[in-house]
Amino acid sequence: MISYPTKERMTMTDYASIDYSDLEARYSSTETYIEKLSKGKLRSLIVNGPPGVGKTHSVEEYLQKYACGNYSIITGQMTPLSLYGHLYKNKTAGRVLVLDDIDSVFNKLEGVNILKAAMDTKLVRNISWESSTHLLGALGAPGTFSFSGGVILISNVGFDTTDKKIGGRLDALKDRSFSITISDRTNESLFKQVCFMVMKRDLLKDFNFSDFQKKELLEYMEENLASMYTVSLRVALKLAMLIQDDPLEWKSLANDGLVKS
Numbered sequence: 001m002i003s004y005p006t007k008e009r010m011t012m013t014d015y016a017s018i019d020y021s022d023l024e025a026r027y028s029s030t031e032t033y034i035e036k037l038s039k040g041k042l043r044s045l046i047v048n049g050p051p052g053v054g055k056t057h058s059v060e061e062y063l064q065k066y067a068c069g070n071y072s073i074i075t076g077q078m079t080p081l082s083l084y085g086h087l088y089k090n091k092t093a094g095r096v097l098v099l100d101d102i103d104s105v106f107n108k109l110e111g112v113n114i115l116k117a118a119m120d121t122k123l124v125r126n127i128s129w130e131s132s133t134h135l136l137g138a139l140g141a142p143g144t145f146s147f148s149g150g151v152i153l154i155s156n157v158g159f160d161t162t163d164k165k166i167g168g169r170l171d172a173l174k175d176r177s178f179s180i181t182i183s184d185r186t187n188e189s190l191f192k193q194v195c196f197m198v199m200k201r202d203l204l205k206d207f208n209f210s211d212f213q214k215k216e217l218l219e220y221m222e223e224n225l226a227s228m229y230t231v232s233l234r235v236a237l238k239l240a241m242l243i244q245d246d247p248l249e250w251k252s253l254a255n256d257g258l259v260k261s
Helices: 021-038 055-066 080-089 103-107 109-118 135-139 164-174 187-199 211-223 233-245 250-257
Strands: 044-048 071-075 096-100 125-128 144-147 150-155 178-181
Touching: 021 044, 021 055, 021 150, 021 178, 021 187, 044 055, 044 164, 055 071, 055 096, 055 150, 071 080, 080 096, 080 109, 080 125, 080 135, 103 109, 103 164, 109 125, 109 150, 109 164, 187 211, 187 233, 211 233, 233 250
Parallel strands: 044 150, 044 178, 071 096, 096 150
Antiparallel strands: 125 144
16 A cells, blocks of 8 residues: 555545655656656567556657657557558657557567568668558658667556457567556556646646545545456546545545446
């Protein structure tokens, strides 16, 4: 469990005073890696962790700071051929391609092999599409090209899958890349991550909440950790929506819609 700043729990916990030094260090390392990647000093990075811990939010924040708009973020379902096309479009030095939650690629050996080539440590990274297809012309891509850009892979693999084959494919990519794990999967660790993002990274800034409202939201989550369907930043955002829309009855609504009966 989280270590509170006093031995006895206060009427409302001072979540801002929790020791977040471990998370601060982890996010600081992630920022440094992305800064170096944006400057072309590194080639690839894997940001791994369970869903809803702020992986995408943080990566995009750091890219906005360092990459000067020279990045693309691709999310969701992807075929190996579309992956090949996106890599071609971002092949030049200084470009960064972010592949967010494209775990479908791990099901196809061709997709894994393309990622291995793009994220390799070789001085020259050549990527090829071995089978001839008219679709390459539609993508405007040749059958082979030299890739000089950077790749950031944001993945839940290792946390959401029990498929050893898919997990092993991620391990093959980790062997070629730098890899940071944002959080483990325990409810306590996930909740601390939420507290950190709310109190230190201003996740709820668009809601213009007072400190009291933020603490009330977090206290509700902590009290219901064992019975929530999931513990994630998305839950915090859904609670924030309820608080903003119905400040008096939000807890009753949350009990019905976010907590197991």
